[in-house]
């Protein structure tokens with residue numbers, strides 16, 4: 486299991502991605518940047534293994550950003566263009582019986598808590614299994630603890646995972662939320678930021 490430790494988080498930060506444990510030239514040259522109009526060319530040639538995620542980046546990401554619905558970040562390589570992206574938005578997690586039980590043991594009885602949602606996350610299909618996805622997640626965790634939690638309550642990172650990515654998220658310490666969901670194609674999952682809040686501070 487890959488643990489999100491301080492060293493894992495640092496692999497994705499600051500904006501330049503470098504992974505000393507993997508001798509991989511591509512990884513060392515990547516940067517993570519906010520999506521803007523200058524990236525239109527780069528996103529048109531992006532392709533991942535899920536068509537819906539490829540299409541959304543090309544047609545909806547900039548629009549949703551302008552509408553303040555989500556913010557998108559690109560992983561870019563100076564020669565190979567966009568190798569990955571993720572989008573983020575605010576969320577609220579409805580606690581399942583297991584999470585409710587955990588909070589109740591601390592004598593806290595909320596039914597939902599604040600979260601940050603990974604709306605979409607994908608690696609270019611020619612560059613999967615090189616650590617890019619892990620670096621994106623590390624970036625999300627570190628930036629959340631640095632810029633969001635000091636200003637606003639945010640306890641969990643949430644995602645509606647596509648079936649093929651459930652194992653990947655579990656490997657990175659996400660857990661399945663056991664609430665009934667109407668969406669059958671995706672599985673709601675969460676990561677508890679308290680796990681790393683102490684390490685990262």
Ligand SMILES: CC(C)(COP(=O)(O)OP(=O)(O)OC[C@H]1O[C@@H](n2cnc3c(N)ncnc32)[C@H](O)[C@@H]1OP(=O)(O)O)[C@@H](O)C(=O)NCCC(=O)NCCS
Nearest residue numbers: 534535606607608613614615616617618619647650652653
């Ligand atoms: C899921 C996805 C984002 C993973 O990205 P990636 O860049 O290949 O991930 P990484 O290289 O950082 O993987 C980290 C580790 O997880 C493993 N891994 C990769 N995909 C996996 C999967 N589907 N299930 C289980 N483990 C997986 C890698 O082998 C690697 O293991 P290691 O650290 O022991 O070497 C990518 O496959 C993808 O874009 N899929 C299509 C879009 C998608 O499904 N997105 C998620 C929907 S929310």
